[in-house]
Amino acid sequence: MDYSKDRFSCPVEAAMFLISGKYKTRILWYLAEKPLHYMELQRMIPNATPKMLSQQLHNLEEYGMISREVLPEKPPRTLYSLTEFGRSILPVLDAMHQWGSG
Secondary structure, eight states, X not given: OOOOGGGSSSHHHHHHHHHOSTTHHHHHHHHHHSOEEHHHHHHHSTTSOHHHHXXXXXXXXXXXXXXXXXXXXXXXXXXXXXXXXXXXXXXXXHXXXXXXXX
């Protein structure tokens, strides 16, 4: 899919496209502290079905906001972490957190 700047009519629309979704902002917020395994994220977001959580993670990975690492263990575990681009949204999420807390 094309995510170029000219696809959007304004920068806010581009930002909202990347983080909109039922659980994307929560995933990014939780990953800000440290990388997490899939099952840890599932426990932190209990209302997310496995399919929905996987879809949201896949989208964030596709947008370059998170990275996914499959650890060679038995059984294999998946570790998610923020990329540099993903970290760039943290000041925005922090502002949303402060605004929402008020």
